[in-house]
Amino acid sequence: MLVTKAAHRYATALLELAKEQDVVEQTLEDILLIKGTIESSRDLLVFLRSPVIKPDKKVAALEAIFGDKVSELVHRYITLIARKNRQNLLDEIVFAFVEKYNAYKGIISAEVYVANELSEKQLKEVKERLEEVTNKTVNLSTIVQEDLKGGMAVKIGDTVTNATVKHKLKQLEDEFLSAASE
Amino acid sequence: MSQVRPDEVSAILRKQLSGFDKEADTYDVGTVLEVGDGIARVYGLSKVQAGELVELPDSKDQKGNSVTGMVLNLEEDNVGIVLFGSSSAVEEGHTVKRTNDIASINVGEGLLGRVIDPLGKPIDGKGAVTGDTVRLPLERKAPGVIYREPVTEPLQTGLKSIDSLIPIGRGQRELIIGDRQTGKTAVAIDTIINQKETQKTDKPVHCIYVAVGQKGSTIANIRKVLEDNGAMEYTTIVAAPASTSAPLRYIAPFAGAAIGEYFRDTGRHALVIYDDLSKQAVAYRELSLLLKRPPGREAYPGDVFYLHSRLLERAAKIIDNDEVAQKMNNIPDGLKSKVKGGGSLTALPVIETQAGDVSAYIPTNVISITDGQIFLDTDLFNQGIRPAIDVGTSVSRVGGSAQVKSMKKLSGTLKLDLAQYRELEAFAKFGSDLDASTQAQLRTGERTVELLKQGEYQPLPVEQQIALLKVNDEGLLNKLEVTQIQEFEEQFLETVGIKHEEEMNALSDSGVLNDTFGEQIIEIAKSVIDQINATN
Numbered sequence: 215m216l217v218t219k220a221a222h223r224y225a226t227a228l229l230e231l232a233k234e235q236d237v238v239e240q241t242l243e244d245i246l247l248i249k250g251t252i253e254s255s256r257d258l259l260v261f262l263r264s265p266v267i268k269p270d271k272k273v274a275a276l277e278a279i280f281g282d283k284v285s286e287l288v289h290r291y292i293t294l295i296a297r298k299n300r301q302n303l304l305d306e307i308v309f310a311f312v313e314k315y316n317a318y319k320g321i322i323s324a325e326v327y328v329a330n331e332l333s334e335k336q337l338k339e340v341k342e343r344l345e346e347v348t349n350k351t352v353n354l355s356t357i358v359q360e361d362l363k364g365g366m367a368v369k370i371g372d373t374v375t376n377a378t379v380k381h382k383l384k385q386l387e388d389e390f391l392s393a394a395s396e
Numbered sequence: 397m398s399q400v401r402p403d404e405v406s407a408i409l410r411k412q413l414s415g416f417d418k419e420a421d422t423y424d425v426g427t428v429l430e431v432g433d434g435i436a437r438v439y440g441l442s443k444v445q446a447g448e449l450v451e452l453p454d455s456k457d458q459k460g461n462s463v464t465g466m467v468l469n470l471e472e473d474n475v476g477i478v479l480f481g482s483s484s485a486v487e488e489g490h491t492v493k494r495t496n497d498i499a500s501i502n503v504g505e506g507l508l509g510r511v512i513d514p515l516g517k518p519i520d521g522k523g524a525v526t527g528d529t530v531r532l533p534l535e536r537k538a539p540g541v542i543y544r545e546p547v548t549e550p551l552q553t554g555l556k557s558i559d560s561l562i563p564i565g566r567g568q569r570e571l572i573i574g575d576r577q578t579g580k581t582a583v584a585i586d587t588i589i590n591q592k593e594t595q596k597t598d599k600p601v602h603c604i605y606v607a608v609g610q611k612g613s614t615i616a617n618i619r620k621v622l623e624d625n626g627a628m629e630y631t632t633i634v635a636a637p638a639s640t641s642a643p644l645r646y647i648a649p650f651a652g653a654a655i656g657e658y659f660r661d662t663g664r665h666a667l668v669i670y671d672d673l674s675k676q677a678v679a680y681r682e683l684s685l686l687l688k689r690p691p692g693r694e695a696y697p698g699d700v701f702y703l704h705s706r707l708l709e710r711a712a713k714i715i716d717n718d719e720v721a722q723k724m725n726n727i728p729d730g731l732k733s734k735v736k737g738g739g740s741l742t743a744l745p746v747i748e749t750q751a752g753d754v755s756a757y758i759p760t761n762v763i764s765i766t767d768g769q770i771f772l773d774t775d776l777f778n779q780g781i782r783p784a785i786d787v788g789t790s791v792s793r794v795g796g797s798a799q800v801k802s803m804k805k806l807s808g809t810l811k812l813d814l815a816q817y818r819e820l821e822a823f824a825k826f827g828s829d830l831d832a833s834t835q836a837q838l839r840t841g842e843r844t845v846e847l848l849k850q851g852e853y854q855p856l857p858v859e860q861q862i863a864l865l866k867v868n869d870e871g872l873l874n875k876l877e878v879t880q881i882q883e884f885e886e887q888f889l890e891t892v893g894i895k896h897e898e899e900m901n902a903l904s905d906s907g908v909l910n911d912t913f914g915e916q917i918i919e920i921a922k923s924v925i926d927q928i929n930a931t932n
Contacts, residue, residue, distance in 0.1 A: 372441060
């Protein structure tokens with residue numbers, strides 16, 4: 215997800231404040247609640263982004279949805295965002311906050327591409343091995359793509375480590391073709 | 397008929413497979429955010445370098461090849477890449493893969509005689525490039541001051557008017573500028589053909605012809621001319637015809653420079669022709685505007701001067717000292733063991749002007765970068781003076797020190813004659829009303845202009861040029877009518893060639909015309925003139 219500069223700034227501010235008041239974990243919970251709500255309700259996202267709807271209506275709606283479900287800090291934060299007329303950035307802000315929280319806690323997310331669903335044991339092994347290599351807590355998500363045929367590819371950040379059968383076959387093909395044209 | 401044995405096949409397959417790497421492959425990726433007009437914006441690729449080549453394995457063109465591109469813009473939250481292939485194959489969400497390879501080209505002796513695209517892929521249907529190759533980056537810093545030498549050796553173009561009046565030295569950058577249809581390419585091609593003479597010597601000049609934004613048929617024609625004249629075997633054509641995408645047209649001259657540098661840095665001599673840089677500037681403008689870089693004068697981006705200056709700075713004469721040359725800056729790893737001093741890269745950039753306007757942006761830029769320019773004029777061309785070189789406005793700032801001795805001596809008179817003739821030319825229509833000395837000057841001038849005419853693809857060796865200029869210097873041509881000059885030239889050169897083969901060879905080697913041979917030349921000229929006058 216592309217996050218704008220403004221969203222980054224708002225997210226950083228909230229994290230810093232939460233750190234100061236030592237309520238980081240609680241704040242994360244609240245933010246995850248907001249994130250989950252926005253992700254599950256497309257209507258809410260469209261509503262927040264719509265330039266036609268008046269800001270005070272948006273404030274009222276946000277107040278009604280999250281008002282009594284979140285902590286005092288996050289509640290005030292939402293009001294601030296609303297007052298600054300940045301409701302349309304809310305989804306980006308919560309996304310950026312989770313990213314920043316992960317960076318703060320040393321958590322990295324890794325995507326595992328496999329041909330068949332991995333068993334619990336396999337997942338645990340992959341996770342442990344990745345944590346050993348990266349020295350960080352790994353948040354694992356699995357993506358099943360049948361055309362990989364076998365093996366596994368892991369994507370951490372922008373870097374892919376590819377050991378799938380599909381990739382090997384492609385490499386082999388390239389090698390044969392380049393040998394043939396020489 | 398020979399047969400392939402199955403065990404032979406399996407042996408080959410095994411050999412191929414034995415080197416196959418079973419380790420996991422690690423690379424960086426990004427995702428296409430938006431694409432259009434040959435430009436893609438990519439999210440991710442956080443460690444990518446500017447100028448790096450990237451591959452889009454998901455995007456296949458009609459032939460099934462993956463589209464490649466080059467990173468040009470690194471921005472805060474996205475990367476701007478230019479696509480070499482068709483952008484219609486690229487879709488939002490496609491993966492972009494780093495290759496860890498800054499745009500480069502494989503260069504070697506095998507490139508001579510070939511036609512390649514700007515990424516080094518042969519496009520002449522003669523298969524892969526053979527022999528050892530070195531991978532050289534397209535963008536490379538020009539050699540520093542201590543690795544250079546002043547221009548001292550001549551690069552003969554075989555054109556009388558250029559070699560005598562606007563001499564070019566090895567390592568020089570001489571601009572060829574003129575309107576369309578004034579024979580700019582012809583001058584360049586003649587120069588390539590004339591390098592055939594040098595192939596027999598110990599300092600052969602290898603040629604690179606970079607065609608940017610030209611018609612495919614024109615490029616095919618040039619190749620045929622070079623082949624017919626036996627010039628293709630020491631020439632490489634880098635073709636980026638008008639049908640190729642703007643990024644390829646933009647990098648084509650850099651590919652030519654990289655090939656030239658291979659010869660330059662291995663102690664040999666090369667000539668590279670950029671035909672033409674105005675089209676390259678247009679391609680670069682297109683890219684820059686699409687990448688949203690701010691436009692400047694004539695909508696060219698701010699760094700269009702740097703685009704041409706960094707390209708042309710790479711033309712150089714390298715110091716004739718292996719030890720110093722080996723310390724040269726920015727030598728790619730593959731080339732390090734082969735570096736030798738004494739090589740040179742001469743550049744002949746071509747610029748097309750619109751209606752003779754040399755004060756437009758790109759022409760003034762390139763004029764100021766180069767060590768002189770050859771102006772080609774539409775009026776002269778239409779008057780039948782071909783090559784249509786305007787000797788008044790053409791200059792060579794450094795070539796004089798590289799000129800052959802006798803040629804330098806003889807060109808003095810030539811320059812004076814032509815200058816005086818130009819001054820009086822306007823009065824020529826008064827004819828017999830003029831005084832005797834003016835008439836004499838006009839007469840001499842007319843003959844000199846006629847002598848400097850030369851057919852296309854007919855370069856003259858330097859010794860023949862010297863012999864002709866010697867005759868002109870003595871004023872012998874005044875005894876002939878203007879229409880008889882061509883006939884004289886032919887007969888005279890033939891006679892001298894037959895009667896004094898040894899002396900001509902000596903003249904070609906030393907460049908010094910001794911007095912005895914000078915007199916013999918004059919004698920022959922006189923007899924040929926008498927003969928022509930007697931027959932008419």
